[in-house]
Amino acid sequence: MSGLSIVKEGTGVVIKYGDVILGLDVGHPGSTTLLSHGHFDHLGRIQMAREVITTQGTLDVFRARGGRVKWQTTIAEYNETMFHESAMITPIDAGHVLGSAMFLIEFNDGMRLLYTGDFNNVDSIVHKAASAVDADVLVTEATYGTPEWEFPERAQTHSRIIAKAEEELSAGRIPRFKAYSLGKAQEAIALLQDNGFTVMTGNGTIDAVSRAYTKHGNELNFVPTNKSTVRRLTTEDVVIVSSSPGHMRRRLVKLLGSLITRDLESKTVDYDLSGWTLTDQGRKGFPLSAHADFPGLLQFAKNVDPKIAYCFTSNASSLSEHLSSEGISSVPLE
Numbered sequence: 115m116s117g118l119s120i121v122k123e124g125t126g127v128v129i130k131y132g133d134v135i136l137g138l139d140v141g142h143p144g145s146t147t148l149l150s151h152g153h154f155d156h157l158g159r160i161q162m163a164r165e166v167i168t169t170q171g172t173l174d175v176f177r178a179r180g181g182r183v184k185w186q187t188t189i190a191e192y193n194e195t196m197f198h199e200s201a202m203i204t205p206i207d208a209g210h211v212l213g214s215a216m217f218l219i220e221f222n223d224g225m226r227l228l229y230t231g232d233f234n235n236v237d238s239i240v241h242k243a244a245s246a247v248d249a250d251v252l253v254t255e256a257t258y259g260t261p262e263w264e265f266p267e268r269a270q271t272h273s274r275i276i277a278k279a280e281e282e283l284s285a286g287r288i289p290r291f292k293a294y295s296l297g298k299a300q301e302a303i304a305l306l307q308d309n310g311f312t313v314m315t316g317n318g319t320i321d322a323v324s325r326a327y328t329k330h331g332n333e334l335n336f337v338p339t340n341k342s343t344v345r346r347l348t349t350e351d352v353v354i355v356s357s358s359p360g361h362m363r364r365r366l367v368k369l370l371g372s373l374i375t376r377d378l379e380s381k382t383v384d385y386d387l388s389g390w391t392l393t394d395q396g397r398k399g400f401p402l403s404a405h406a407d408f409p410g411l412l413q414f415a416k417n418v419d420p421k422i423a424y425c426f427t428s429n430a431s432s433l434s435e436h437l438s439s440e441g442i443s444s445v446p447l448e
């Protein structure tokens with residue numbers, strides 16, 4: 115592994131080994147970028163990349179969110195190895211959002227490096243859990259890399275969300291679940307539709323991304339908020355999934371006027387769907403996460419069994435310390 119350079123750069127990392135230079139979730143001028151998924155915090159300087167290797171799902175999501183592709187794209191399929199210069203690259207389902215991929219990079223001397231991007235090693239309704247593969251070098255996210263982040267069983271969180279939706283509707287209120295427009299919103303729609311609720315979406319981005327999910331085999335049934343549907347908010351029992359209640363409010367004012375909107379808002383109760391609600395008592399909601407929790411991060415690294423791990427994202431130092439104390443030599447990338 116001597117000769118491996120791995121440097122944090124903007125929203126990702128740049129690796130150099132032998133004649134191979136790759137940007138991982140960041141554009142590096144004149145080089146190829148491996149794009150793990152379509153969240154904005156992984157797209158820094160992406161327009162500077164000469165070539166982007168990613169999945170069709172990520173490309174569809176990028177476009178659904180208004181992104182313009184200005185680079186040469188190479189579409190990669192899960193578990194299919196492709197050659198890139200002197201390396202072999204295999205995308206592996208990361209279980210985080212539609213199209214999300216970890217990348218296994220095998221160099222010509224046999225060294226194997228696994229870059230996780232963001233990942234979840236628990237099944238959700240619309241994503242399959244990430245599985246570990248052996249690697250000499252692990253570059254892992256560390257979002258929930260401190261011990262207090264241990265999420266309850268997902269099925270339990272799902273049940274609590276359903277119970278809350280029923281409770282609010284039977285009290286004459288409108289439950290509104292706030293979720294990221296890519297990933298969590300689609301899981302919320304799937305969960306609610308599967309349990310018989312009529313789901314209205316509050317934001318056009320959720321609609322566009324959800325159509326991409328449907329294209330990739332996750333049939334999502336929802337009612338977009340528009341001129342012809344908006345009255346259903348006043349006449350039917352509906353549950354809302356929204357990534358931005360403020361944006362939705364402005365839309366309702368345009369469609370219904372401020373008086374009716376104010377009345378609807380007074381009946382609406384907001385709940386966050388986010389891992390961060392687990393410890394933040396000020397945030398009302400449910401800890402539905404698209405990331406591995408702390409035990410999940412540790413277990414994943416143990417399963418990869420690397421000679422060295424590099425950790426990135428906010429809790430990199432903490433996860434590094436814990437991995438080192440578990441016998442996995444680790445370095446935070448900061």
Ligand SMILES: [Zn+2]
Nearest residue numbers: 151153210232
């Ligand atoms: Zn992400």
